[in-house]
Amino acid sequence: YSLKTQGNPGYVDVIESSIFDEDKIRNFIKKTDICINLVGILFQKGKINTFKNIHETFPNFLSRLCNEYQIEHFIHLSALGIEQANDSNYAQSKLNGENYIKKNFDNYSILKPSVVYSVDDNFTTNFMKLLSILPFFPLYYNGKTKFMPINCSDLTEIIYQVINQKLKSITIECIGPEQITLREIIEKLLKLIEKKRMLIPFPIIIAKFMCIFTELFPKPLITRDQLRLLKYDNIPSRKFKTNFDLNIPSYSNFDLEVEKYCYMWKEAGQFSRTNRENNNHQR
Numbered sequence: 001y002s003l004k005t006q007g008n009p010g011y012v013d014v015i016e017s018s019i020f021d022e023d024k025i026r027n028f029i030k031k032t033d034i035c036i037n038l039v040g041i042l043f044q045k046g047k048i049n050t051f052k053n054i055h056e057t058f059p060n061f062l063s064r065l066c067n068e069y070q071i072e073h074f075i076h077l078s079a080l081g082i083e084q085a086n087d088s089n090y091a092q093s094k095l096n097g098e099n100y101i102k103k104n105f106d107n108y109s110i111l112k113p114s115v116v117y118s119v120d121d122n123f124t125t126n127f128m129k130l131l132s133i134l135p136f137f138p139l140y141y142n143g144k145t146k147f148m149p150i151n152c153s154d155l156t157e158i159i160y161q162v163i164n165q166k167l168k169s170i171t172i173e174c175i176g177p178e179q180i181t182l183r184e185i186i187e188k189l190l191k192l193i194e195k196k197r198m199l200i201p202f203p204i205i206i207a208k209f210m211c212i213f214t215e216l217f218p219k220p221l222i223t224r225d226q227l228r229l230l231k232y233d234n235i236p237s238r239k240f241k242t243n244f245d246l247n248i249p250s251y252s253n254f255d256l257e258v259e260k261y262c263y264m265w266k267e268a269g270q271f272s273r274t275n276r277e278n279n280n281h282q283r
Contacts, residue, residue, distance in 0.1 A: 004164070017193060019058050020048070028165050029065040034163060036075045037062055040121065042090070043215075043223045051093035060100035067105040074105055079232040080112045080148075080173055088229045104167055109162045111155075113174040117254070118152035119261040127189050128265040130221070131197055138202035138210075143183030146233040148175035154250035161248045171240040173209050176250050179235060185254075192258055213278040 017024045019039055021171070029035060037059060044050045059076055066074040078094050085091035101108050117124045131137060158174050161167075183199065190197055202210075204227070211224040236242050243250060 015217050019050055022061065025061070026065060029062070030069045032069075032071050032075045034075070035062060035066055035071055036077075036159065036273060040077065040079075040094075043220055043226070044089075045218075051089050055090075055093035056100065059097040060104065063101040063104035066107070068260055071107075073109065073163060073166070073168060074101070074110045075111065075159060076101055078112045079233055080114045080175070081237070082112075082229075083237050083239065085229055085232045087231075090229060091232075094250050105194035105197060107168065109167055110171040111158065111162070111174050112171065112240070113150050114148040114176065114210075115150075116152055116155055117149050118256065121152070123149075124189060124258050125261075126221070127186065128193055130264060131186070131190055131195055132193060132265040134197065136198035136200050137186060138175065138207065139186070139199050140202055140204065140207055140230050141182075142201045143181055143186065143199065145182045145230050146179055146235050147182065147185065148177075148179050148235050149185070149254055150174055150176040150250050151254075155251050156276045158243050158248050158250070161246075167246070172246065173236045173240050173242045173243055174250075175236060175244070176252065177256065178254055179252065182230070189258065189262070192255065192262040195265075195266065211214065220249050250274050 015028075017028070019025065039054060039058060041049060041051070041054050063076075076097070078098050079091070082088070082091035082094050093097050098110050101110060112115060115123050120127075155174055156178065158172070162172070167188055186199060207222075208224055211220075211227055213220055214220040
């Protein structure tokens with residue numbers, strides 16, 4: 001199955017495949033100059049979509065194929081702030097995947113972004129959805145966990161520059177221009193969607209029991225593993241260079257970017273966007 005999207009005919013091919021179809025993946029790689037792996041999951045479901053399969057087995061397989069067919073460059077998207085999270089299955093699987101890649105193939109670039117946000121993310125949009133309907137919002141670890149959110153367009157630019165500048169055998173921590181705590185993120189989102197909610201620090205023992213319940217949903221709001229991960233700041237470890245160190249800065253302001261798509265969670269929905277645009281035009 002092949003679908004043309006953007007670009008001239010023949011310039012872009014989108015081909016559907018299971019990442020477990022080894023023959024098809026092998027056929028892709030042997031015709032490839034550059035391979036970029038963006039596959040990842042935030043929670044496990046069933047016996048197939050596990051952290052081990054997605055974050056370890058698949059990157060291990062891909063990097064071995066890259067070495068076998070001697071492709072020019074393998075770029076892999078991992079995660080920031082996972083080095084100290086020894087009690088998180090997500091973090092440990094990501095680290096194991098990185099180690100497989102480094103062992104298997106020399107021409108790698110491992111990108112470790114902080115939380116990535118954009119119009120279709122699973123971060124800001126989920127928070128705004130919850131904040132628009134819940135009378136209060138739980139804060140785990142008092143909302144003190146630090147993040148440096150990076151906009152999707154900035155991360156895309158980093159990937160482009162890594163390819164263009166041929167930055168190989170390197171691990172890069174990819175961060176946005178602002179350091180923000182979880183509480184500050186929630187407060188910013190509340191202001192953007194023009195809501196007032198109680199932010200209540202949640203005892204971790206209660207949060208763990210709540211996670212047991214939410215994990216039963218097809219798309220859980222939070223899991224016990226994600227709760228453990230929130231103990232650790234999502235900021236540079238300084239073990240690796242950041243995109244700023246490599247003169248590939250990110251410029252997107254969190255508030256200004258989220259403002260572009262937050263209107264769906266305001267009282268007037270899409271009409272709040274129209275009113276705002278009309279007011280700006282009148283000025």
